[in-house]
Amino acid sequence: MVDTQCCLLGLRRNYVAFWVSGLLNNFLYVVMNAGANSINESGIGFVYLANVVPTLFVKATGPYWFHLVSYRRRVLFCALMMVSSLMTVAWSDTSHLKLLGVCMASVSVGIGESSFLGMAAFYDKQPCIKSWSSGTGFAGIAGYMWAILFGAIGACFQVQLMMGLWIPLAWVLTFECLLERPWIDTVRDDLRRGHSIANDEIGALKFGIPYMDAGDAQTVAATGEVDRPITEYLSFRSRFMFIIRLWPYMVPLTTVFAAEYTIQAGFWTVIGFPVTDKKSRQEWYRRPEDYWEPVNALFRP
DSSP states (O other): OHHHHHHHHHHHHHHHHHHHHHHHHHHHHHHHHHTHHHHOTTOHHHHHHHHHHHHHHHHHHGGGTGGGSOHHHHHHHHHHHHHHHHHHHHHOSSHHHHHHHHHHHHHHHHHHHHHHHHHGGGSOHHHHHHHHHHHHHHHHHHHHHHHHHHHHTTOOHHHHHHGGGHHHHHHHHIIIIISOOOHHHHHHHHHHTTOOOBHHHHHHHTTTOOOOOTTGGGGBOTTSBBOOOGGGTOOHHHHHHHHHTTHHHHHHHHHHHHHHHHHHHHHHHHHTOSTTOHHHHHHHTOOHHHHHHHHHHHTOO
16 A cells, blocks of 8 residues: 555656646747747847757757767756846847857757657656646746736846846756656666666666566566667667658658748748837737727727
C-alpha cells in the first residue's frame, strides 16, 4: 500500500512538473511576441521571425546531436539562454541586438520543447505529454496577461523583462526539485565514465514505477547489464531515414504552422507601416473601446 502511494505521488509530481515546465518554456515566446512593438517598432515581422526560425532550426537538427547532451545539461543551457535573452532585449540599444536576444529565447524554446517531449518516453508518456501541452497552451494566456498587467500599471517593457528573471530560476527548480530525474541521464553518464549498471540499479532509477514498455527496455542487455542506449548506435543516415518516415505527420503540421506564422508576421508588418511615421503607427494601436464605438452607436436609444 505504501509503495503504491509513493508511486502515485511520483507520477503526480511528474505530471505537475511537465505542466509547469511547458508553461515556463513557452512563456518568453509569448512575452516577446506581445512586446514586438517595443523590440523593433519599424519591423514587427522580424521579431516574429526571430522568435520562430531558431526554434525550427533546433528541432530540425536535434535528432542528430541531442543524444550527445544529457537532459539536465539541456535544461541548464535553456535557463542560460533565458537569462541572456531577457538581459539582451532589455538593455540593448539597437534593434539588431534586441533581435539577437529574441533568437536566444527561441533557441531555449526549441531545445526545451524537443527535450521534454522526448523525455516523456521515460515517464508515463501520454499523461506527461498532455500535461506539457496544457502548460504550453496556458503560457499564451499567462504571457499576454503578464504584458497587460505591466501595461496597466504603466511599467516599461524593460521593467517587464527584468521582472521575468524568475522564469529561468523556476525552470531549473522544477527540473531539479519537482521532476524525478530521467534514468537515461544516469545510464549515459555512467557509460561515459566507463561504468556499468546492474538491473536492480536500473529499477531504482525508474523509481520503482512499472511504466516502462518494451521499447524503453532496449537499453538492458541480455547479460544483465545495461547496454548502450539504442540511439548511440544510429548513424546520420539512420536518423535521417527515421525522420523521413514521419512525413505523413510533418507535412500537414508544417503547412499549418507555416501559414499561421506567415499570416501573423505579414499582418503585423503591414500594421507597422509607414515605418518612418510614428504617429500613423500609433493610430493602429488605439484603445479597444475606440474600435467598438461605432458598433455601440448602432444600439443606442
